[in-house]
Amino acid sequence: MRVVARYDLFFIVSYALLIPLVGVLILWLSGRTVVLPLLLLLEALYLMLALRKPWQRRLGLRTSFPGAWREFLLSRSVYFRGLDQDGRMQFEHDVRLFLVDVRISGIGGRSLSWPIRLLIAAGAAAMLHGRPDWEPPLVDGVTVYPGMSFDRNYQVKKGNIAGQAPPRGPMLLAEGSLLQGFADAEDGFNVLIHELAHFFDREARKDGLKLRLRSGTVAWAEAISLEWQRHDHGTSLLSAYAAQNEAEFFAVASEMFFENPRPLHDAHPELFEILREFYQQDPRQVLEKNFKGN
Structure with missing residues (x-):
């Protein structure tokens, strides 16, 4: 993750330049200097809104990473524990x-x-570790339910749903x-990674x-669809849930990819x-x- 994503930076700069250009054009066509104060106000408002997120991120990075957090991650995140010093700095940054x-x-x-x-942030940081230009696609945030599960009516401590990733709304x-x-860092089950x-x-x-x-450049949707179709689900290392559809296949495989x-x-x-x-990393490395004493 970056303080200013490259995609965002492109549009911030583009619109910041476009506003004065439009203002100059209006001034040239109308000859009325009254547009200048309005132009300056519009530019200031735009920059204030556009730079709000990068500014908040910069402020968040100004505080040192709490020692208690680092010790917690060392004890609970096998992924964090296996990183070298530079990797841990990037992880803490994310x-x-x-x-x-x-x-x-x-x-x-x-x-x-x-x-x-x-823990939620650590799971996301591990998945994003090889993709510094990616952003967590959680615009509606994360909602955590008490207990081990909830049901289809979102009644807590009922049913057997451990998590959900709805197309609209927060991750549950x-x-x-x-x-x-x-x-258990090696059982291949992690609801956060899955969702x-x-x-x-x-x-x-x-x-x-x-x-x-190795076979060539392939669209993501096509690659995972073909792999799901030709996968031998009867003898697969993945759980039976992966056979439901290609989306669940990818989610279950991602759990194993990051855990074992x-x-x-x-x-x-x-x-x-x-x-x-897809993730631009090899978690084996x-x-x-952790199993070599490092």
Whole structure:
């Protein structure tokens, strides 16, 4: 994540230049200097709105990363623990920007403890680690439900839904399932990774993401669809839930990719290549350091 995303920077600069050019054109055509104060006011208002998010991000980075947060991540995030010094600095940078940008709350706007908010930010930072130009696609934030699950009517501590990624609205997570996902770092199950993968999947389809695979350049939607269709779900390392559709296939595979990538690579190398290209990273290089004493 960047303080100013390249995509945003392009439009900020473009419109900042366009406004005075239009003003000069109006002045030239009308000959009325009264437009100059209005032009300056419009430019100031535009810059104030356009630079609001980068300014908030810059302020968020001015504060040092709390030592308690770092110790918590070292104890709960295998991914963070496996990074080198530069990698940890980038990870902490992304965590702070995520917490500045993304609204994380309980039902009805209830405030949450910092460990819960930090775990959510840490999961997103891991998934974004290879994609510094990407932004977390959570414009409506994250809502955390108490207990292990909720039902289809969003009744807490009922049903068997651990999380949801609706096309509109916030990402939904059950707090107990969120904690459970980080408690066992190798079981291949993490509700946060699963649901956030759905958001990334939809953004990639919308943006027309292309993957450079050994077989050639392929559109993201086509690559994951073909892989789902030819995947042997009967003998797959992935859970049976992955067979439902290509979206769930990708989400389940993403859980394994970030939690236990070596078996996934060995069993399904073509799928692993797709995920590695999508996320622009190979978690084996990070996670296996934890098992080498580093």
